[in-house]
Amino acid sequence: EAEVAQSPRYKITEKSQAVAFWCDPISGHATLYWYRQILGQGPELLVQFQDESVVDDSQLPKDRFSAERLKGVDSTLKIQPAELGDSAMYLCASSRDNGEKLFFGSGTQLSVL
């Protein structure tokens, strides 16, 4: 069964350092999403791609976060510099149809010390 691949699984960093997360969506899924999930809460959308184009990044803190999906397949989410409040699970998801039946990866658990 096809899955959304994410790496690394865990990341520990110090504040002010740069971190990057990688995601490979399910083959054929044009829409890719990055969500952030704080413990005990539901995921919140950071950025949504349709192929290589950003269609929604209204909740992305653009002063420190950036995301790209250069060839419309895999994607990278970067934080620079990391802050203590960025500690969370970062989830990547993909879907065939916009906004429907999202499939999630296992996430990257980020701890900023």
Add this chain to the structure above:
Amino acid sequence: GESVGLHLPTLSVQEGDNSIINCAYSNSASDYFIWYKQESGKGPQFIIDIRSNMDKRQGQRVTVLLNKTVKHLSLQIAATQPGDSAVYFCAERPIGGTSYGKLTFGQGTILTVHP
């Protein structure tokens, strides 16, 4: 802003019982709803979805009910098993406003199944 919420943050059931997890949504313009199961340390796993032109949909051991009159969504799990223990999230997709097309998640319900 509008959000999806849950009546019960925790639910404990005995193995073999049926479970019902409830979700209240406030955005009457949402056209699509979905339930996810999330186990500790893992990403959300798709369970079942339903469009707003339906009021019931069944899957394997699960049923989703949609009541648009009172803006209520529920997930029924038949013959609950210990492996069903997880956090369950409902999510909606608004078709209007600033959240157009964005899947918006509720806070989750913790389901614990006792052997």
